[in-house]
Amino acid sequence: MVTRLKATEPAFTGKYATGHYRGIFTCVCCGAPLFDARTKFESGTGWPSFYQPVNRRAIATAWDTSEAEPRVEVMCRRCGAHLGHVFEDGPPPTGLRYCINSVALRLKQPGDDGSAAIQAVVGGLYAAAVRIQARTPTSRAARTPAAVRRRTDRGRQKGQP
Secondary structure (H helix, E strand, O other): OHHHHOOOOOOOOOOOOOOOOOOEEEEOOOOOEEEEHHHEEOOOOOOOEEOOOOOHHHEEEEEEOOOOOOEEEEEEOOOOOEEEEEEOOOOOOOOOEEEEOHHHEEEEOOOOOOHHHHHHHHHHHHHHHHHHHHHOOOOOHHHOHHHHHHHHHHHHHHHOO
């Protein structure tokens, strides 16, 4: 409801409202990287606050005139999900406070990029290949240089008319 209907979660109820984290906060709808956890700060507002996005292209902004006082809405640039609002009362170096709804974010912790799963699969395939190779008997005679030359010579003879 928050991301698609531009609602706001109640203050101090969100999962990421307080505390410090490691990793990248991504869009809950599409998984686009939005904010680095190192840019999160305690603003005392009841919502997670960041002083800058991961990059300028991660978010889109637009004027929000739905309340009595106009403010700047923050959206995911990839999917258009409503994230929250940005205000000009943040800390240095930007002076901005991206006040974001916790339910619009998902924390992607370091090492949670799927590479561990890929490494496990590749490692399992390699281990299986090694076991198969170990079980396959190769006679000592087939490995000698003379045997290799004979196989090569036979292949050449078959190709000749």
